[in-house]
Amino acid sequence: MLKELRIGDMVAKLPIIQGGMGVGVSLSRLAGAVAKEGGVGVISTAQIGFEEPEFEKDQAKANLIAIKKHIKRAKELACGHGLVGVNIMVALKHYKEHVRAAVEAGADVIISGAGLPMEMPELVDEKSHTRIAPIVSSKRAANLILKMWAHRYNRTADFIVIEGPKAGGHLGFSNEQLADMEHMDYDSEIKEIISCTKTYEEKFKKHIPVIVAGGVFTHEDVMHCMELGADGVQVASRFVATKECDASDAYKQAYLDAKESDVQIIKSPVGMPGRAVRNEFIRGLEKEKQPITRCYNCLEKCNPAAVPYCITKALIAAVKGDMQNGLVFCGANVGRINQMTTVHELMSELVGA
16 A cells, blocks of 8 residues: 655665664664564664673773674564664764764664754765665754755755654754644644755755654554655654564553653753653652763763763663663653554554555
């Protein structure tokens, strides 16, 4: 019922991208399973090396080792199907190194948000195998990036991910916009962004696939995005409640137990609003800051003396199952997730098979 997703000379049989979730929620097991089904499996590189023996002493080295290891493993699990890519946050201290490592490892795609990836074309040679995409939430951001890439590098995006206000994790919206989300006509914004890409399609004589993300939950949601003009969708939260997800069982259970009333917008040390499950960790932060005893060198602009908690420590605690001390990012629809499934079953449901 759905067309395949073509990104340059690469093809995913199903136009479903599994969103990158860090720390450690979407690694090689989940990404490989999604790719095997014919979709695009995405690994998050945020502190990806947290399980490597070198991590406590040298996070940068451990992360680079893990990026290559997980891309290789995911491709093996994919058995030649679908595509395997990475999500790399612009806010990372070692952003450039992560991008270069992903290219060296043969990532099919790199998706980049949590900031504007203005320099990404400089890091990924157009002749390389890897295709690149920015994450945008507004026409303004899309035009800014595409205009800069065209001017500085005579190049455009291989595809674009539009991330709406119902997405999980870090959000490209103000607190005021998120508070009035129900009155936001985001479908019109999606159409405006798609229209913006057409200008650059004509200039560079290539199709720029547009992927819509944020709150995509059902097959009907997928079809709605396609009707708006999208080439595919990106889904993240629903993949947490799959057997193949790399997170701990306790992390998955937090999703299954969450109600709509448990979803909260928080201020992240990244400097952006974030959507998370309101749990004991968040309630504790409302009473007092969590002392930071060491820095894990994750964010470019983080000041350990000023932020209320260490995001690396909180995200690693969560993915390992320590819900009392862990931060659990989620999408707006997490309250609708009430049973475990498999990647195969979820992909079939999303495409209406």
